[in-house]
Every structure is written in structure tokens, then in C-alpha cells.
Amino acid sequence: MQIVCISRGSYDYSKTLAEKLAGKLGCACISREMITDTATDFGIPVGRLEVAVLKNRPITEGMAIEVDLFKAFVTTYLCERALNESLVYHGRTGHLVLPGLSHVLRVRAIAEMDARVKNSAERMNISWEKAKQYNVQVDEDIRRWVRRLYNVDWDDPSLYDMTISASHLSEENAAAILMNMAQMPEFTITPASRQALQDLLLAARCRLAIGMETGTQDLKVSVQARKGEVSVTYPPQEERRAKEIPRILGQVPGMQSLVCTVASSNILYVAETFQAESPEFTHLVEIAEKWNAAVDVVHLSSEAAPEAEPESAAPLLAAKSAGDGGILDDRDAGQAQRIKKEGVPEVMDKLIQAGRAGKLRNIGGGPAGLVTQIPKTESYNLIVVGEVFAEKKLSKQRLKRDFLSLLADKFRVPVLGTEDLKSQYLFGPRQLVSLIGSLALAIVIYALAFTNQEPVMKFMAAGQTHGSFGAKVAATVFVLAFTPIVAFTVGAFYKNLLKLLKIE
Amino acid sequence: MSELVGGLFIHMSWSVALQVALLGMIGGILSGFIGSGGAFFMTPGMMNLGVMGPMAVASNITHKFGKAMVGSKKHGEMGNVDKKLSIIMLITAAVGIRLAVWVMKLLFAGAGDGHGGAKGAGANLYISLVFVIILAVVSLSMLRDIVSSRKKEETGPSTKIVDFLARLKLPPTIYFPVADVNVSLWVVLICGLATGYLAGTIGVGGFIGVPAMIYVFGVPAAVAAGSELYLAMFMGLWGALNYAWEGMVDIRLTMILYSGSLLGVYLGAYGTKVVKEVVIRAVTSIIIILCVLSRMVATPAYLQQLGLINTDPAWNTWFNLASKILLYVSGTTGALLILFFVLRAYWKRRKIEASLTLGR
Numbered sequence: 001m002q003i004v005c006i007s008r009g010s011y012d013y014s015k016t017l018a019e020k021l022a023g024k025l026g027c028a029c030i031s032r033e034m035i036t037d038t039a040t041d042f043g044i045p046v047g048r049l050e051v052a053v054l055k056n057r058p059i060t061e062g063m064a065i066e067v068d069l070f071k072a073f074v075t076t077y078l079c080e081r082a083l084n085e086s087l088v089y090h091g092r093t094g095h096l097v098l099p100g101l102s103h104v105l106r107v108r109a110i111a112e113m114d115a116r117v118k119n120s121a122e123r124m125n126i127s128w129e130k131a132k133q134y135n136v137q138v139d140e141d142i143r144r145w146v147r148r149l150y151n152v153d154w155d156d157p158s159l160y161d162m163t164i165s166a167s168h169l170s171e172e173n174a175a176a177i178l179m180n181m182a183q184m185p186e187f188t189i190t191p192a193s194r195q196a197l198q199d200l201l202l203a204a205r206c207r208l209a210i211g212m213e214t215g216t217q218d219l220k221v222s223v224q225a226r227k228g229e230v231s232v233t234y235p236p237q238e239e240r241r242a243k244e245i246p247r248i249l250g251q252v253p254g255m256q257s258l259v260c261t262v263a264s265s266n267i268l269y270v271a272e273t274f275q276a277e278s279p280e281f282t283h284l285v286e287i288a289e290k291w292n293a294a295v296d297v298v299h300l301s302s303e304a305a306p307e308a309e310p311e312s313a314a315p316l317l318a319a320k321s322a323g324d325g326g327i328l329d330d331r332d333a334g335q336a337q338r339i340k341k342e343g344v345p346e347v348m349d350k351l352i353q354a355g356r357a358g359k360l361r362n363i364g365g366g367p368a369g370l371v372t373q374i375p376k377t378e379s380y381n382l383i384v385v386g387e388v389f390a391e392k393k394l395s396k397q398r399l400k401r402d403f404l405s406l407l408a409d410k411f412r413v414p415v416l417g418t419e420d421l422k423s424q425y426l427f428g429p430r431q432l433v434s435l436i437g438s439l440a441l442a443i444v445i446y447a448l449a450f451t452n453q454e455p456v457m458k459f460m461a462a463g464q465t466h467g468s469f470g471a472k473v474a475a476t477v478f479v480l481a482f483t484p485i486v487a488f489t490v491g492a493f494y495k496n497l498l499k500l501l502k503i504e
Numbered sequence: 505m506s507e508l509v510g511g512l513f514i515h516m517s518w519s520v521a522l523q524v525a526l527l528g529m530i531g532g533i534l535s536g537f538i539g540s541g542g543a544f545f546m547t548p549g550m551m552n553l554g555v556m557g558p559m560a561v562a563s564n565i566t567h568k569f570g571k572a573m574v575g576s577k578k579h580g581e582m583g584n585v586d587k588k589l590s591i592i593m594l595i596t597a598a599v600g601i602r603l604a605v606w607v608m609k610l611l612f613a614g615a616g617d618g619h620g621g622a623k624g625a626g627a628n629l630y631i632s633l634v635f636v637i638i639l640a641v642v643s644l645s646m647l648r649d650i651v652s653s654r655k656k657e658e659t660g661p662s663t664k665i666v667d668f669l670a671r672l673k674l675p676p677t678i679y680f681p682v683a684d685v686n687v688s689l690w691v692v693l694i695c696g697l698a699t700g701y702l703a704g705t706i707g708v709g710g711f712i713g714v715p716a717m718i719y720v721f722g723v724p725a726a727v728a729a730g731s732e733l734y735l736a737m738f739m740g741l742w743g744a745l746n747y748a749w750e751g752m753v754d755i756r757l758t759m760i761l762y763s764g765s766l767l768g769v770y771l772g773a774y775g776t777k778v779v780k781e782v783v784i785r786a787v788t789s790i791i792i793i794l795c796v797l798s799r800m801v802a803t804p805a806y807l808q809q810l811g812l813i814n815t816d817p818a819w820n821t822w823f824n825l826a827s828k829i830l831l832y833v834s835g836t837t838g839a840l841l842i843l844f845f846v847l848r849a850y851w852k853r854r855k856i857e858a859s860l861t862l863g864r
Contacts, residue, residue, distance in 0.1 A: 055722075147684060449759060450516070456755065457513050463751025464512055472749055479566060479748035480741065483758060487570025490762045498770050503850060 001189045002027070002086040002182040003078075004105045005094035007154075009139060012119065013166040014109035018090035020175035025086050025182065030078070032091025039073045043212070046070055053148045054141045065211065065218055067149055071097075072207035079201035083194070092142045095159050096150045098200065103193045105182050106159065109174075111166035199225045202254045206230050213248050216241055222266075222294075224359040228256030231359050233263040233294040261357055263294035270298045270370060270407075271386030271418075276346035280418035284384055287425045288356040290502050293381065295351050296358035298374070299344050300367060300388065367403045383407050383415040427500045435496035441489050513754050514554050521760050523553055528567075528761035530835040532768020534791060535571075537775045537784060537842050542765065543568065544639055544795050545835045547631070547706060550757060552802070552828040557628040558608050561706065562747035563757035568703075569740025570758075571765060576733040584730025586682035586723070592689070593696035593713070593735055598742045600700025605746045608705065625809035632799045632806060635706045642715065643792035650785050683723040683731070695720055696735075703739050704746075768839070774849075775842045783845075787838055794834030802827035 002025060008014030015031070022029030036046045049066055074097050081087050082098075089097065095106040113135065121131035146154040157163065162181065164174045181187065189197075203225035210216050210223070210232075219238055224231045230249060234242040245260055267288055274297075275281060288295050344360070351357040363370050367388050385407070389399045400417060408415040422428050449456055459478070462471035514520065527549040535542030543564050550560035579585050611627040674688035699713040713735060717728035747753050776784060805820035807813045 144684065446759060446763075449756060453516060453756060460748070460753060460755055461512055461751040463749050465751065467751070472751070475751065475753075476745055476748040479744055479753050479755065480569075482755065483566055483570040483744065484573055486759055486762055487574055487766070491574045491766045494767045494770055498767075503771070503774055503846070 001082070002105065002187060003082050003098065003101070003103065003189075004088045004107065004178060004182050004187075005097060006088070006090040006107045006109055007092065007094040007096075007160070008090050008109050009092070009111070009116075009142060012123075013111050013171060014090055016171045017109055017164070017174050017178075018088050020171050021178050021182075022088040024175055024179040025088065027086035027088060028081060030081070030087055030089045032089075032094075035074055035077050035091070038077065039070060042073060044070050044073055050145070053145050062218060065220060068207060069211040071149065072204040072211070075200055075204035076208060079197055079204065083197060083201065092154075093146055093150065096146070096152065098197075100200065101193055101196055103187050103189050105178070105187045106161045107178060108157075108160040108163045109166065110163060115166065195227060198254065199227065202228065202230065202252070205252050206232070206249050206255065209248050209252050210245060213244070216244055216248060221245070225255075226359070228254055229259070230255050230257070231259045231261070231357070233261045233266070233358060235263070259352070259357060261294045261355060263292055263356075263358070265291050265293040265381035266358065267291075267293045267295045268298060268374075268380045268383045269295050269386065270300060270367075270383065271388060272300045272342065272390055273387045274299070274343035274347040275387075276343060276350050278418075280386065280421060281347065281350070283421040283426055284418065285350060285354050285356060287382075287421060288351075289354060290425075291381070293356065294358035295356050296380075297344070297347060297351070297360045298370060299342065299360065299362045300370060301362060301364050367399075370407075380411060380413050383411060383413060384418055384421060385415065386418045425499075427496070431496045431499055434492055435500065438489050438493040438496070442486075442493055445486060445489065512556070512751075513559065513756075516756055516760075520553055524550065524757055524760040525764040527835075528764030529768040530764075530839040531761070532765030533772040533775075533839040533842050534768075534788075534835070535765070536769035536772025537779075537788070542768075543706070544635070544792060545831070546761060546765075548635065548795065548799050548802070548827070549831055549835070551628065551631075552824060552831060555754070555757065556612075557631045558612050558747075558752050559754050559757075561608070561631065561704075562743075562750075562752035563754045564761070565703065565740055565743035565747060566753050566755070567758045567761040567765065568736060569744045570762065571769065572733050572737035572740050574766070575769070576730070576737050579730035579733055584682075584726045585734045586680050586727055586731045587734060588678075589680045589683055589692070589717070589721075589723070590731045590735040590738070592678065592692050593699065594738050596693045596696035597700030597703070597735060597739050600697045600702075601704035601739060601743050602746060604701050604704025605743075605750065609750060625806045629803065629806035629810060631706055632803050634702070635799050636796050636803075638702060638706070638712070639792050639796045643789045643796065645715075646785055646789035646792075650789070680721075680723075683717075683721070683727045685722050687721045691720060699735070700739060700742075703736070704743055771846055772842060775846045779842075779845045779849075787841055791834050791838035794830060794837075798827045798830035798834065801830060 004018075004021060004025075006014055006018050006021075008018075018031070019029050039046050045066060049063065049070060052063060078087070078089060078098060091097070095108065098104050113132070116135050117128060117131045120126070120134055121128055124131065124134075126134070143154045146152060152159060162178075164178075169177070203223045206225065207221070207223045210219060210221055219234060219241055221232055221234045221238075221242075230252075232242075232245055232249075234245070239262060242260060242262070246258055249255055249258055267284070269284060284295065287293070348357060348360055361374075363374070385400065385404055388403060389396045392399055404415045404417065416424060423430050458465070459471075460475050462468070462475045467475075527546050531542035531546040531549075534545055546567075547557075547560050547564050550563070551557055555563070576585060607630075608627055611630050674690050677686045677688050678692070679686050695713070695716040699716065702712050713732040714728050717723040717731060723731070744753065802823055804813060804815060805823040808815045808817060808820060
């Protein structure tokens with residue numbers, strides 16, 4: 001069974017291409033319009049979302065939840081079909097609607113602007129200029145939609161397996177090429193990718209179930225699933241309503257267990273090997289507790305893996321579900337042995353005990369694999385990198401530093417090595433010195449200023465008392481230099497004090 | 505009670521210093537919680553303690569300079585700052601501040617000279633009137649927003665202005681990459697001017713800058729808050745420079761404000777993580793309305809000092825007292841409410857555990 005997703009613009013070429021390809025593969029051709037109509041009938045205000053995004057209106061909390069529900073609806077719709085048959089989907093975000101599935105062929109169809117303008121002018125019976133303006137506007141709208149919903153660039157070539165240009169290939173020939181490509185082993189469903197598809201469907205169904213229940217429809221949650229094990233995170237202020245989640249998800253077919261974690265923020269913890277007893281990991285748990293954060297763990301493997309598999313925390317603890325098939329069992333047994341050796345179960349166990357467990361993922365291809373396989377759309381407050389590049393003894397430190405800056409560029413959030421966690425976010429000797437130092441400096445500054453109020457204020461009032469030009473300059477320079485010193489000194493004192501009291 | 509430099513600056517007793525620190529703390533909590541402002545509480549609060557309006561504004565804008573520097577550094581790390589937008593707004597914001605300082609200087613010099621009024625009464629009245637008008641509009645709009653957002657069909661902040669300006673297409677338009685919006689340069693410059701003028705007049709530029717970015721430019725709320733803080737740092741710098749040049753900055757007030765506000769900012773920011781958005785907006789608008797009432801109550805005293813109304817000067821003490829009580833009640837109630845949320849969340853955090861349901 002094949003899944004081909006075509007990302008298209010405003011032109012007819014892609015639609016025809018998708019239909020021809022579906023005809024050749026003998027499968028269903030699903031358009032974005034079909035799904036949005038069904039979603040609207042289902043009760044998701046897709047039209048309102050489109051207007052808000054395309055008119056660049058700010059996304060409110062309520063709308064962010066509607067976006068979540070829409071994405072879950074699209075995933076459910078496509079996954080339900082894709083589990084039983086091949087399909088071709090075409091829409092503006094075709095390449096993004098089924099994330100994390102290795103066997104999906106993602107195609108971008110493009111056409112030269114002149115050809116599109118000619119087509120639009122003829123189709124809509126408008127002038128060349130107006131048709132050009134229309135096409136430019138449509139492209140801009142799609143870019144905005146993609147950026148708002150998925151936080152990626154529509155034109156980023158790394159998100160596509162192939163780009164087809166209407167100027168060089170007829171629809172017929174392009175469909176023939178895609179048909180051959182879709183039948184290659186890389187794009188054929190495997191037991192593992194079927195499992196990933198089922199997980200994606202289960203998570204989407206759970207998200208929809210929470211969003212469609214009257215009492216929890218505006219609850220901000222994040223849902224992940226792996227082999228029937230569902231992991232839900234929700235913000236602390238929703239604690240009371242979140243108690244309904246187990247009851248609601250009890251009706252979702254396919255769910256075997258549930259982990260609910262209260263989290264106001266998310267931390268991504270990445271490493272090749274883990275040590276649950278190490279002080280660095282203890283620091284990470286301490287920070288997660290302090291921030292009410294869920295910790296997503298990414299286990300990096302140097303072996304090239306076919307795909308990133310989303311996993312929840314529970315499977316490592318719970319008994320394996322039945323019905324995986326022999327191939328999957330063997331693969332899992334090998335993988336389970338490896339992750340056990342590298343300390344993953346202990347780490348997850350500790351996170352669950354602390355109530356801070358997010359999801360677990362195994363990613364092949366080492367650190368480079370992480371950069372390509374974790375989408376930019378995932379939102380984290382902090383990324384923490386543990387033991388990586390272990391085999392590169394001499395260049396390990398430099399490679400890790402480069403890796404940290406690569407992650408910071410991609411996710412635009414603070415990225416730290418585990419060794420720096422304590423000095424940055426916890427109270428230690430360095431913070432104690434800073435606390436005492438800033439307090440001492442503040443006392444000296446305040447004492448000097450307040451025991452000499454009269455001369456200080458005379459000096460400051462040069463502009464009011466017809467002071468000389470030099471006196472006015474001196475007073476002005478003093479204010480501009482002195483104010484930040486006081487602000488940073490007092491700020492450093494309070495920052496460390498609150499760190500000591502664990503209020504951050 | 506002796507006064508410094510010919511009565512320009514107040515005598516700083518322990519009691520006054522403690523009250524200023526408290527103002528700073530409450531202002532800081534509100535500022536950290538609401539995301540902007542705090543000055544709407546601190547400026548009139550200092551005026552109620554006997555600080556002349558221009559000195560209160562000058563000390564507060566200088567305080568804002570350092571505070572925004574600390575805050576924008578943090579926002580920058582989170583990718584919430586559109587530097588291009590802030591810098592373009594800054595061009596006219598600087599002009600606005602300079603204009604505000606000039607107007608203030610004229611009013612400050614003009615009053616109390618032969619009309620029987622106290623020195624600074626004209627400036628005080630002017631600041632109070634601008635304060636009342638602007639903040640009444642802001643708070644009532646916020647309340648209306650809360651009421652309308654309770655209806656299911658509401659899509660968030662109104663974008664009528666954004667849509668209207670988009671249709672106008674006033675060239676040249678500029679693309680702001682972090683905020684992801686295209687806005688006419690003229691619109692940005694006009695909003696910058698208004699933001700700067702209000703920051704220079706009442707020290708509350710954020711209440712214009714942030715809504716302008718959201719409602720007029722269509723910028724996402726987080727980027728609006730971060731970019732405004734970045735802009736506020738430069739506006740604070742420029743405002744401090746101008747007021748310091750005119751000899752109006754009371755550096756003692758600035759220092760005492762820091763001692764309370766920086767603690768308050770951290771506590772208020774923590775509060776935003778644990779309180780629902782609608783509660784944040786409701787608390788904010790009620791506090792602002794009470795601050796507006798407080799300034800309205802103080803206005804007759806300034807009118808009397810300028811000879812514009814004929815009331816018994818003895819009543820001024822009562823007007824001032826009533827204004828002071830209203831301000832403290834509003835700020836303290838708001839800050840206590842926020843502190844309550846913060847502490848409740850702090851204790852609750854230790855009780856909440858993950859719930860694990862296995863074996864369905």
C-alpha cells in the first residue's frame with residue numbers, strides 16, 4: 001500500500017497529476033477540499049481559521065485549539081483510509097499532514113509563474129496583471145498558512161522527496177514516474193511503518209475525542225501514542241478538567257494504557273546513552289519539577305534507522321501488546337535490548353515516578369538524524385543534550401558544541417549540555433557567590449547614594465538649576481551608566497534568591 | 505519635612521522610601537503579569553506621595569530603561585523580538601518622547617507663576633488627563649474583548665484596522681520576518697510616534713505599543729510583547745537621556761523602584777504560567793479602571809491650584825487622600841490576587857503527580 005502526498009499551489013496541474021496518479025495506482029484520490037468540507041460538517045470551523053490565518057490575525061488560545069483539532073481531524077481522516085488502502089492526497093500542506101511516516105512519498109508540484117498567470121487569466125477571464133497579482137497573493141497565503149500551522153517554510157526543499165515542474169513534465173509522464181517511485185521499497189508499508197500509522201491515528205483520535213467533549217473542548221493538551229499506549233500532557237491550571245481525560249479516552253478504540261502528565265512547558269532531552277543515577281540527570285528532573293515540565297526523551301542511535309518512531313513512556317513498563325506480528329517482535333526485541341543497555345528504561349522509569357514523563361523516541365543516524373527527523377513544528381522550552389559523539393573521543397567536545405548551535409538555530413529555543421544545567425537553572429555554589437556578591441554590591445550602591453542625598457540630587461538637577469553644559473552632560477552620562485548597573489545588580493540578586501526558593 | 509534642591513525633589517524618609525518600594529513591587533507584579541505597563545500604577549503613586557508629575561515620569565522612564573534592558577534580553581533568547589519592527593518604530597518614538605518632554609517642560613515652567621497655583625500643577629493636570637483618557641479607553645476595550653470572547657463565534661482580537669490598512673496598501677510596505685507581517689512604513693512610523701509621545705508623557709508606552717502591534721499591524725501577541733520591550737529599552741534610554749538633561753530624574757526614586765519592581769516582575773511572570781488568560785485580562789482591566797478613577801479623583805485639586813475651579817484648598821488634601829486610597833486599594837488588591845495565584849500554584853505543584861492508568 002502506498003501513500004503519496006502532493007503539496008500544490010493554485011494551479012490545476014497538481015490536481016490533474018494527483019488524479020492521474022491515483023488512476024494508475026488504482027487507489028483513492030483525496031483533495032484538501034474534500035477533507036475541509038468534512039471537517040466543517042464535523043464542527044471544526046475551518047473557514048474561520050483560514051480567514052484568521054490568511055488575514056494574519058493573531059492566533060488566540062481558542063483558535064490554537066481549533067488548529068490542533070483540525071490537524072487531528074486531517075490525520076484521522078487520512079490514516080483511517082491509509083490503513084486499508086493506497087491513497088493519493090493533494091493539498092497545500094500535503095507534505096506535512098502525516099508526520100513521522102517513512103513510507104509516505106512527499107512531492108512538491110511547481111509551475112512557472114508565467115504559465116500559471118496565463119492559466120488563471122484564461123480560467124477567470126481577467127487581465128494579465130490581475131492574474132499575476134492573484135497568483136502572488138495565493139502563494140503568499142499558502143506560505144503563511146504553512147508557517148502558522150506547522151512553523152516551517154513551504155519552500156524548504158528538505159521537506160520533500162521530489163519536486164516536479166509542470167514546465168518539463170506532462171501530467172501523464174509525471175504520474176508514471178511517481179507511480180514507479182511509489183512502488184520502491186522505501187515507500188512501501190512495513191510492519192513498523194504500519195505501527196507508526198496506527199499510532200498517529202490513535203493520537204489523533206484521542207485529541208479529537210478530548211476536543212469534541214463539551215467539558216474539555218477548550219482544554220489545551222498534547223497527545224502522543226505508541227502501540228496503544230497514550231501519553232497526554234496538560235497545563236497545571238487545567239488540572240480539575242483534565243481529570244475527565246481517562247473517562248473520555250476510555251471510549252477511543254485501540255487505547256491500551258494512558259499516562260497523563262501535568263506540564264506547563266516541555267523539555268527535550270537528547271542523548272546516545274543515559275545514566276539515571278548521574279547528577280546531571282537528577283538536575284534535569286529537578287528543573288522539570290520546578291518548571292512543571294514534561295520531558296521528551298530522544299534516544300540517539302548511531303545505526304541508520306529507517307524512521308523516527310514516536311513512542312510513549314509506558315511501553316517500556318507495560319506488557320507488550322499482542323498482535324504485532326513476528327517481524328515486529330524480532331525487531332522490537334533487538335531494539336529493546338539495545339535501549340536497555342543504554343540506560344533508557346531507567347531514565348524513563350525515574351521520569352514517570354517524578355510525574356514528568358513525556359514521550360520517548362528512538363532516532364537512528366546519530367545526532368544528524370535528530371536534526372532531520374524531529375520537525376521544527378514541535379514546541380519546546382528547552383533542549384538538553386547529554387552524552388553524544390561518544391566514539392569521537394578527541395573531537396567530541398567540539399562536535400557537541402556545533403550540534404548545540406545547530407539545534408538552537410533550528411528550534412530557536414535555549415539549548416544546553418547537561419553539564420551546564422546546574423549553573424544555568426539550579427542553585428549551586430556559583431549562584432550563592434552571585435547572590436552574596438550582588439547583595440553586597442547593592443548595599444554599597446544604595447548606602448552611598450542615600451547617605452549623600454543632597455550632593456547627589458544637586459548633581460542630578462543641573463538641568464533645572466541652570467548648571468553648566470559640562471554639568472548637564474555629566475548628570476546625563478551618570479544616569480545612563482548608573483541605571484543599568486543598579487538594574488542588573490538588583491535583578492541578579494532577586495533572580496538567584498528566587499532560584500534558591502525554587503520560584504521560577 | 506525638608507525638601508531638596510529648592511523643593512524640586514522630595515525628602516526621602518524611611519516611610520516614603522518604603523511606600524515607593526511597595527509601589528515598585530506592585531507595579532512590577534502587574535508589569536510581569538500583564539506584560540507591559542506597571543507605570544500606570546507607579547507614576548500616579550509617586551505623585552500621591554508628593555513627587556511632582558514630571559519628576560515622577562522622569563524617574564519612572566529611567567527605571568523602565570534598566571528594567572526593559574533586563575527583560576528584552578530574556579525575550580530575545582526566546583525568539584520573541586522583531587528587532588526590525590522595533591528599530592523602525594523607534595525612529596518616530598524618539599521624536600514623540602522629545603515632543604513630550606518639550607510639552608512637559610513648557611507646562612512645568614508655565615504653571616504657578618502669578619495665577620496662585622502650585623508649581624507643577626499644570627503639568628500634573630495634563631498628565632492626569634492624558635492618563636485618564638488613554639487608560640480608560642484601553643481598560644474598557646479589554647473588558648469588551650473579554651465579554652465578546654466568551655461567545656463561541658469570537659475569533660480573537662478584532663482585525664478591522666489590520667484589514668482596513670491592508671486594503672489601503674499605502675506604499676512602501678515592509679516585511680517583518682519574526683512577526684511575519686507586511687505593514688505600511690507610514691503606519692509603523694505614526695504608531696511609533698504615538699507610543700513615544702505617551703511613554704514620554706505618562707511613562708506608559710507599552711499600553712499603546714502592544715495593542716498597536718496586535719490590532720494595527722497584526723503581530724502575534726508574544727512577538728508584540730517582546731518587540732515592545734526591546735523598543736521600550738531604547739525609548740527608556742532616550743527618555744532617560746532627555747529628562748536627565750533637563751535635570752528632572754530623581755535617581756533615588758529610580759533605585760528604590762528597582763528594589764521592589766524587579767522582584768515583582770519575576771513573581772508576576774511566574775503568575776502568567778499558572779493563571780488562565782481570561783483571568784489575566786480581567787484582573788488587568790479592573791486594576792487599570794481603578795487607577796483611572798484614582799487619577800480622576802485627584803484632578804479637582806490640580807484644577808483648583810490652577811484657579812480653574814473655585815473650591816476650598818483644604819479639600820485638596822481629601823482629594824489627594826481619596827486618590828491615594830483608591831490607587832493603593834486597586835494595586836494592592838490586584839497584586840495580592842496575583843500573589844495568591846502564584847503561591848497557590850507553588851504549593852499545588854508539589855501535590856500534582858502524573859496519573860498512570862494501565863491495562864484497560
